[in-house]
Amino acid sequence: NAGVTQTPKFQVLKTGQSMTLQCAQDMNHEYMSWYRQDPGMGLRLIHYSVGAGITDQGEVPNGYNVSRSTTEDFPLRLLSAAPSQTSVYFCASSYVSGEKLFFGSGTQLSVL
Amino acid sequence: GEDVEQSLFLSVREGDSSVINCTYTDSSSTYLYWYKQEPGAGLQLLTYIFSNMDMKQDQRLTVLLNKKDKHLSLRIADTQTGDSAIYFCAEIGHSGGYNKLIFGAGTRLAVHP
Numbered sequence: 001n002a003g004v005t006q007t008p009k010f011q012v013l014k015t016g017q018s019m020t021l022q023c024a025q026d027m028n029h030e031y032m033s034w035y036r037q038d039p040g041m042g043l044r045l046i047h048y049s050v051g052a053g054i055t056d057q058g059e060v061p062n063g064y065n066v067s068r069s070t071t072e073d074f075p076l077r078l079l080s081a082a083p084s085q086t087s088v089y090f091c092a093s094s095y096v097s098g099e100k101l102f103f104g105s106g107t108q109l110s111v112l
Numbered sequence: 113g114e115d116v117e118q119s120l121f122l123s124v125r126e127g128d129s130s131v132i133n134c135t136y137t138d139s140s141s142t143y144l145y146w147y148k149q150e151p152g153a154g155l156q157l158l159t160y161i162f163s164n165m166d167m168k169q170d171q172r173l174t175v176l177l178n179k180k181d182k183h184l185s186l187r188i189a190d191t192q193t194g195d196s197a198i199y200f201c202a203e204i205g206h207s208g209g210y211n212k213l214i215f216g217a218g219t220r221l222a223v224h225p
Contacts, residue, residue, distance in 0.1 A: 004154075033212070040120065042200065042217035043155075050210050058212070090154055098204040098211025100145070103154035 002026055006091050006104035013081040013111045021076040021107050023091030031097045032074035036060065036087040037106075043090065049074055050097050081111045116216035118201055123222045130188040132219045134201030139182060141203040145213065146175065146186045149198040158199070159186070188221075196223045 007022045025032065033048035035058075045058030049068040063085060065077040074093075078085060088108050092101040117135045124130045136144065142163050147155040161168045161175045161184070168175045174187040188195055198218040205214040 035215075040217055042116075043215040045212060045214075048210070048212060056207075056210070058207075092155075096211075098142070098213065100143075100157050100160065101155075101213055103147075103156070105154045106152075 004091055004093055004102050004104035006089075006107050008107060009105065011107060011109050013078070013109065015081060015083060015111060017078075017081050019078050019081065021078075021089055021091075021109075023074045023076065023104060024072050025074075025091075025093040025102070026072065027093065027095075027102065028071060029093035029095055029102070030071070031095070031099070032068065032091065032093045033058070033101070034064070034066065034074070034076045035090045035092065037090060038087050046076065046089075048097070078109075083111045085109065086111045116201055116203055116214055118199075118216035118219045120217060121220050121222070123224065124191050126191060126193060126223055126225050128191055130186075130191045130195065130221055130223075132186045132188075132199050132201075132221065134184040134186075134216055136182050136184060136201070136203040136214075138203050138205055138214075139179065141205075143204060144175075144177065144184050145202040146173075146184075147200040147202060147215075149200065149218070151197075155200060191221075191223050193223050193225075196221055 034046040035043040047066040049055045091104040145160045146158045148158045172189045201216040
């Protein structure tokens with residue numbers, strides 16, 4: 001039982017590049033979400049999904065896309081990376097929305 | 113709107129008790145959570161309290177909930193160096209018909225000898 005797995009752990013991008021952060025969970029959780037963590041600002045919700053085929057925006061969705069084609073996977077796409085997207089990104093899942101979240105180990109992203 | 117507030121730093125001596133405080137806004141939050149983040153790691157659920165409880169104790173951890181003041185606290189007894197971490201308070205918020213967790217900015221606990 002791996003829990004929530006995120007890849008990559010570290011990534012450096014140039015401004016304007018695109019990339020996908022991967023997230024997979026093996027706990028059959030319906031709810032999955034992406035947060036970004038910035039110093040002094042805590043965790044801010046980017047996008048979330050309450051089940052396969054259903055996604056919605058969180059607090060800071062601009063510049064990011066998500067999709068949920070399977071229960072297990074919830075990738076986060078950066079369309080055109082900007083320095084303001086330099087952050088640590090966490091994927092999290094739970095059985096239902098608003099319940100105890102299980103977090104991945106994070107992806108540290110730097111945009112130059 | 114929904115907001116969770118915490119002080120950013122706390123420094124304690126090893127062996128002393130630590131008290132981390134949090135205020136929240138949504139009185140309808142069914143649960144309130146404490147998460148712990150160690151350096152370079154994701155958040156781990158530390159403990160939680162159901163909204164109809166005033167106190168929950170779990171070994172060295174005591175959670176106190178004051179619903180009237182919307183105040184939540186986490187007390188760590190006999191604080192050890194391994195307790196050094198960032199502690200996040202979280203409430204349940206509501207958006208678009210779904211629930212979501214709203215996190216505070218986190219309190220960095222430093223334990224010194």
